[in-house]
Amino acid sequence: MSQINSKAFITENFLLNSKEAEILYHEYAKEMPIIDYHNHLSAKQIAEDKPVENISKVWLEGDHYKWRGMRANGIDELFITGSASLEERFEKWAETVPQTVRNPLFHWTHLELKRYFNIDEILQPNNAKEIYKKANTILATKTPAQLLEDMNVKVICTTDDPTDDLQYHKVIAEKKFYTKVYPTFRADELFFIGKEKFLEYLKKLSNSVNFEITSYSDFIKAIDERIGYFNENGCKVSDFGVGEALAIEDFTEEEVALIFDKNLKGETLSILEVNKYRSSIFLHLAKQYHKFDWVQQYHLGAIRNNNSRLEEQVGLDVGCDSIGDFPMAEFMSKLFNTLNSTNQLTKTITYNLDSSQNEVFATMMGNFQTGGIPGKMQWGSGWWFLDQKDGMEKQLNTLSNMGLLSRFVGMLTDSRSFLSYPRHEYFRRILCNLLAEDINKGLVPNDIPFLGKMVQDICYNNAVSYFNFKYN
DSSP states (O other): OOOOOOSOOOOTTTTOOSHHHHHIIIIIITTOOEEEOSOOOOHHHHHHTOOOOOHHHHHTTTOHHHHHHHHHTTOOGGGTTSSOOHHHHHHHHHHHGGGGTTSHHHHHHHHHHHHHHOOOSOOOGGGHHHHHHHHHHHHTTOOHHHHHHHTTEEEEEOOBOTTOOOHHHHHHHHSOOSSEEEOEEEOGGGGOTTSHHHHHHHHHHHHHHTSOOOSHHHHHHHHHHHHHHHHHTTOOEEEOOOOSOOOOOOOOHHHHHHHHHHHHTTOOOOHHHHHHHHHHHHHHHHHHHHHTTOEEEEEEOEEOOOOHHHHHHHOSSSSOOEEOOOOOHHHHHHHHHHHHHTTOOOOEEEEESOGGGHHHHHHHHHTTOBTTBTTOEEEOOOOGGGOSHHHHHHHHHHHHHHSOGGGOOOOOOOOSOTTOTHHHHHHHHHHHHHHHHHHHTTSSOOOHHHHHHHHHIIIIIHHHHHHOOOOO
């Protein structure tokens, strides 16, 4: 197998193509702290406060991006989600890395090796053992909390099911970590009425609230108790990520109660009945989020678990999700307008996976802005398949054209890895270079202090004002 030139390419001015870009990044963006308001990190691992120990554990386990890259490279599933050793998995990833040129994985991989381990070489088979050993020597004494502090991460928001007892968040709250860790109320499981797993989930929810759920009113009571509990434990953010076509239908409470009872009896529900039920839950949850002054997030447009054979072999959520082409404008319009009409629309961030809907999302959020809350309705950063250089630039350009880039709350990791924080650096470099290009084209004033302040706001200050997290 041919080797790639191992000379470092992540230089001090990586992605910065002008002197103005260099100044904006190095003097304004680089040292700003990080607020990571959406990720899938493990509160349990943070609370246990044990050294990470092995790069394969923290880098490859659960990373769907890398899994997809390895599959595309023809790597056997044994080395991806199978029983291969940690070192064997790392070696197969090293075999794949040179083939990821022009995929964002190539940039992310080497930014992470540089920032966490001071490794400048291109990862590939001929240096895999050496890099594996060097990284593991460093990780032998690095806890998750220390890795977060090293990257100047002030706040993270994990993703948590409504039934979670938040025991690890409570443990973390008692510790004196640099990074504050808050839960996020991820309510997806509440929407799967009519599916077999829904009745099992009701039992789980009943156990979490210590009463039996035998009616729709019981169900709503249980939801409200869990939202209150999350709020008591520092939650300021909700999330939603069911990947399919969505609709808001007109309904009455009596109709939904009957639909809920019908499901409890094991009767089949129509699509309209499912959508009426879901509409009631969308609106009830959103009104509760408004009551507690939470920020609600909607991740929209994924089509999940496409590979049924791999799902049968390995399980759900193993990297076989794709961009869906579901229409979203009518859903968002009716949901947000219904809430806004009663002044119960809380601060909201939407994310789309289908880039052809960039303008749809950007303009929809502009319909419901409110005096007194700059940037109340946010169209979020490039998500999932779009959080790469091209996707970020398109999102920044569309947001600039359709809204106010200056009020944007910036980047998040959406990651399961404690080594993912250079993605914020990646975003910041792209942002600074984009603004610098405008300076050099004469499209914006050559006022570095003004634009530098704007960069700092997007990187950190806007999120501080928007989320109102409590931290030092």
